[in-house]
Amino acid sequence: MNQANEFENGDSKPYWDAAREGRLVFQRCCACGEVQFPPRHHCVSCWESDIEWIQSSGLGKVESFTIVRRAPTSVFRDKVPYAVVAVKVEEGPTMITNLIGEDALDVRIGDAVQVDFVEDAGGNVLPQYKRAAAV
Numbered sequence: 001m002n003q004a005n006e007f008e009n010g011d012s013k014p015y016w017d018a019a020r021e022g023r024l025v026f027q028r029c030c031a032c033g034e035v036q037f038p039p040r041h042h043c044v045s046c047w048e049s050d051i052e053w054i055q056s057s058g059l060g061k062v063e064s065f066t067i068v069r070r071a072p073t074s075v076f077r078d079k080v081p082y083a084v085v086a087v088k089v090e091e092g093p094t095m096i097t098n099l100i101g102e103d104a105l106d107v108r109i110g111d112a113v114q115v116d117f118v119e120d121a122g123g124n125v126l127p128q129y130k131r132a133a134a135v
Contacts, residue, residue: 012039019125024056024115037093058115060089101130
């Protein structure tokens, strides 16, 4: 049974449904072709509302990163240190997400990365990335 997660809303439901299936999808505007993330009910480029969902390759490059060494809340205490990255995906948008894997803390700008899907303690399936060499 597909159950909504705490992040899901009307605009993002197809995104989270795909994540639960291990697929990464983005919205593409049928009027201007702009690919966007996060999901919205209209195109951020031309404001048209004719939007379709497209399958992503799941590939991208690290544009920026930070290593979190001090937990912002007690929930993250057992996770530090961890890497937060800005990933420019092949389809165009930039995603802010965690970098996972044993070599995540060795991340560098320009590193090739590939999406992976991780279920959190609340049962939410989250797209995260691994360095492509580690996949």
